[in-house]
Amino acid sequence: EVQLVQSGAEVKKPGESLNISCQGSGYSFTSYWIGWVRQMPGKGLEWMGLIYPADSDTKYSPSFQGQVTISADKSVRTAYLQWSSLKASDTAIYYCASGIITPWYYFDSWGQGTQVTVSS
Amino acid sequence: QSALTQPRSVSGSPGQSVTISCTGTSSDVGAYHYVSWYQQHSGKAPKLFIYDVNRRPSGVPDRFSGSKSGNTASLTISGLQAEDEADYYCSSYVGSFTLVFGGGTKLTVL
Numbered sequence: 001e002v003q004l005v006q007s008g009a010e011v012k013k014p015g016e017s018l019n020i021s022c023q024g025s026g027y028s029f030t031s032y033w034i035g036w037v038r039q040m041p042g043k044g045l046e047w048m049g050l051i052y053p054a055d056s057d058t059k060y061s062p063s064f065q066g067q068v069t070i071s072a073d074k075s076v077r078t079a080y081l082q083w084s085s086l087k088a089s090d091t092a093i094y095y096c097a098s099g100i101i102t103p104w105y106y107f108d109s110w111g112q113g114t115q116v117t118v119s120s
Numbered sequence: 121q122s123a124l125t126q127p128r129s130v131s132g133s134p135g136q137s138v139t140i141s142c143t144g145t146s147s148d149v150g151a152y153h154y155v156s157w158y159q160q161h162s163g164k165a166p167k168l169f170i171y172d173v174n175r176r177p178s179g180v181p182d183r184f185s186g187s188k189s190g191n192t193a194s195l196t197i198s199g200l201q202a203e204d205e206a207d208y209y210c211s212s213y214v215g216s217f218t219l220v221f222g223g224g225t226k227l228t229v230l
Contacts, residue, residue, distance in 0.1 A: 044223045044224035045211075045224065050217065059218070061218060062218075097165075102168065102177065106171045106211075107168060108168045110167070
């Protein structure tokens with residue numbers, strides 16, 4: 001069974017750094033792109049970017065380029081989403097997702113989401 | 121890249137049909153056959169319901185169908201059921217390894 005399991009909820013202060021994770025299992029982790037999607041409170045889905053774990057080739061949405069860093073460690077089958085200095089506007093649920101059965105530009109498998117709250 | 125345009129809400133009674141539109145441009149929806157639709161129930165992760173404009177993943181009821189004309193894609197749900205009440209998002213490939221979502225549509229089953 002394909003599973004994407006994300007790290008738990010985080011509460012941080014503005015200016016702090018953060019690293020959330022997404023561990024894949026049940027499939028060939030290095031063969032499929034993993035994407036990250038943001039959902040701000042009461043708002044819609046926003047595509048943030050993708051990473052190909054085999055070689056860490058990364059693509060970013062222009063809206064998120066320079067705001068976050070997407071990385072992966074294939075040895076532990078895990079993708080990461082990182083912030084160096086959080087802002088209150090980063091408060092959101094973040095999902096990782098992948099296209100396993102469908103091509104990479106679709107997400108047929110999703111993580112459970114990680115709630116990130118940034119507040120002073 | 122701007123979000124694709126969807127109606128904020130649609131509604132229908134059980135058994136009826138509803139259609140949700142997703143309007144983009146000639147650079148996204150109009151340019152590629154790579155349009156998808158996701159269903160999201162409150163507090164849950166999204167689920168892929170339609171891909172390649174009109175293909176359904178295994179397990180998705182055939183009451184759900186997709187289409188596209190020009191720069192506008194559509195999701196039609198026939199035989200509405202209470203469990204269909206959810207938020208629906210379209211998505212399109214826009215080239216250069218970039219994707220974009222629509223703003224989302226809240227479906228209410230009356």
